[in-house]
Amino acid sequence: MTGRADPEFPPERIELETLVLRRPMIEDVPAIYRGWTNADEGPRYLSWMPHASEDVTRDRFIRVVDANWRNGEGERPWMIERRTTGELVGAFASRVDGARVNVGYVLGRAFWNQGMMSEALMGVIEVALNRPEIWRVEATCHYKNLASKRVMEKAGMEFEGRLRRYAVYPQFSSLPANCLLYARVKEES
16 A cells, blocks of 8 residues: 655545545535445544534535645544545545644544455555654544544554543544544654
């Protein structure tokens, strides 16, 4: 699996062995809503509440991230699609902060346990760490999110610690929960 890096990170498109990560489009809204942003299909460990309608997905997600991509600022997520069919399976977010990239991801329930998120994460890590200015890719997850923990470990990320009262997962509580921090870093050459 080899990701192709564009001159800047994040690139608008990353092609992997079985997946393509690409910039979101307004036409993606129905598939996003059906796949993972509605209350029925949305995963449990999200830092946001499920969307009540496609309108919410369009207005609070697609329009916001489209502006981020146009401005080259903030969170710039990719849609994850199957390379052979173009079917959307999830989303992958990246936030650049100097020499560090923080990532997060969501996968529709129908696609769990098929290795897709591990492939996506490994590809993003490879593309990011091939950039000379990026030295670290990190991610956190709710301390009970064992599936996300396994994805990060499969992608070669190392456990760096437990972050106490770090992030709010509104489906559980309005109070910050403990999180696990994983990272992969470039070694000095």
